[in-house]
Amino acid sequence: MTKNSKLSLFDELGLSESLDYALSTCARCGFCKPVCPTHPFGGGFEAFSPRSKIYHLKKIKDGKGELTNDWVERLYQCTTCERCVEVCQTDIPLVQIWEAARAESVKMGSGPMPAHKKFGKFVEEFDNPYGEPKAERDRWLLPDIKPSEKAEILLFGGCTCSYKMPPMLQTGAKILTRVGIPFCYAGGKEVCCSSPILRTGQIESAKRLIGSNVDLFNEMGVKKIVTPCSGCSKTLRHDYPVWAKHLGKKWDIKVVHFSEIYVDLLRQKKLKPVRELKRKVTYHDPCHLGRAQNIYDEPREILNSIPGIELIEMDFKRKDSKCCGAGGGVKANYPDMATEISNSRVKEAEETGADTLVTMCPFCQTSFTQSLKALNSPLQFAGVEELLLESLE
Ligand code: SF4
Ligand code: SF4
Structure with a gap:
């Protein structure tokens, strides 16, 4: 990154105001430091604290600093856990800022990290980060689970539950079937929700995935999406409305995690x-x-x-x-x-x-x-x- 970089991607992502707010509002109180799970892995040095990352982004914005490889690596040593957001009294959207800064590093060619590049390539080829065959995305489906051809509720499998941890998905589908709630399922047409791609700053790839899923959901006439994966539900709930708008696509779908469905059914005594x-x-x-x-x-x-x-x-x-x-x-x-x-x-x-x-x-x-x-x-x-x-x- 050149010394006078203005962190241009923040403009494109509509985050310039958030960045300006963060840079001018951070009180340097340091509350975010002791709660950060990855800060101790930097030897306890201040440069690895969330506070320090904000300070450094300010220097870049002012043309007095650079997004060097060391800083890029520090940006990726973050689990996006939001503990810093929770304790920050100034309401700064820190995780959105970390993710946008990661995207900036990808744009300038120094991010993401090697393992992220590897799953990024798998996503490009197979539509999932594990390099699993697209045609086997529905292999978790048990013979007695029969999704409807058309239904307002879509069961979104997600890559991890579909390929690696089917019981969470199978339980959800079994319970919906048991209580007689019709649901549809897109099988191999569903692609990665984009969570691992988006979180690691690979936004061009994320745009493709989100665009493909949004078109699919709209074609299927879906009104509600349910998923057992916390990462998928977070992404579908919070990121899809923003990105659908950015991509000029319609988004009028409610997203719920299976825990919310189970509680509704328990309260209605259906379970x-x-x-x-x-x-x-x-x-x-x-x-x-x-x-x-x-x-x-x-x-x-x-x-x-x-x-x-x-x-x-x-x-x-x-x-x-x-x-x-x-x-x-x-x-x-x-x-x-x-x-x-x-x-x-x-x-x-x-x-x-x-x-x-x-x-x-x-x-x-x-x-x-x-x-x-x-x-x-x-x-x-x-x-x-x-x-x-x-x-x-
Ligand atoms: S989101 Fe990142 S910077 Fe914030 S507390 Fe978690 S690991 Fe630390
Ligand atoms: S908790 Fe918030 S205000 Fe305090 S140093 Fe961290 S980012 Fe700045």
Whole structure:
């Protein structure tokens, strides 16, 4: 980047005002520093703090600094967990700014990081970040699950649940079928929601994916989308309306996470958990579900509806929940950092005295199951939806 760069992509993304606001409003209070899960991996140096990244962006904006490779790397050592946003008293949209700065680094050729380039190439070729065959996107579909040809509700599978963790998706589809809610499913026509691409600044590719999905949803006449993935629901809920407008496409679709559907069905008594499950559980709030979508009560309401379940909270919960370490492309490019963050959260879960760690996010689930194994932890892992389904049968 040249010394006089004006961070032009912020203009294109409509974030110039947010950046100006952040640069003029940041009080340098440093509240964001101790809560940031990745800051300690910079040796505790100030340059790795969220505050410092804002300060450096100001220098670039003023033509007094450059987005050097070191700074670009620091921008990518961020899980986009929003803990900094939560504690910042000045309402600065910090994660939007980090993501736009990453996009700027991609535009100038120094970002993203190698692992992100690799899944970016897979997305271009296969429409998913795992390099899995497009034609097998519906391989999670069980023979007794029959989506409707046409329905107002679309079940969005997402890449991780469709290819890597089908039980979360299968549970959702089984429950919709059980209560007689018709839903359609786009199968191999669905493409990656763009979350890993968007979060790592690869916006040209993200535009293609979002445009393709928005056209598909509109052609199918979808009014509501439900998905079990916290990353997909965050992206569909918050990013799609903005990008659809940017791309000149219609967007009039409500997005819900499966936890919201389950709670509605429980309240309407259409789901009745009857089987007693004798477990002491502790619930981890996924960043993309909690801070990003304000979904804190629903998973707890589901757990409390199950006979025999005792919910024991961790000290850091709800809006103060710690991160699992997987988000924002950190697990892909900095696996050791992600593992350390995940291990520390598992140890916190152990301290509650619970016997089971539960959550509602495929990325948190992957991180925690690996940590539980590596730490030889006495805790078991279960998905909230898995316990719900078990108590119904
Ligand atoms: S989003 Fe999370 S990891 Fe990124 S700077 Fe903020 S607190 Fe740190
Ligand atoms: S918490 Fe907000 S105001 Fe305080 S230093 Fe961090 S970004 Fe600036």
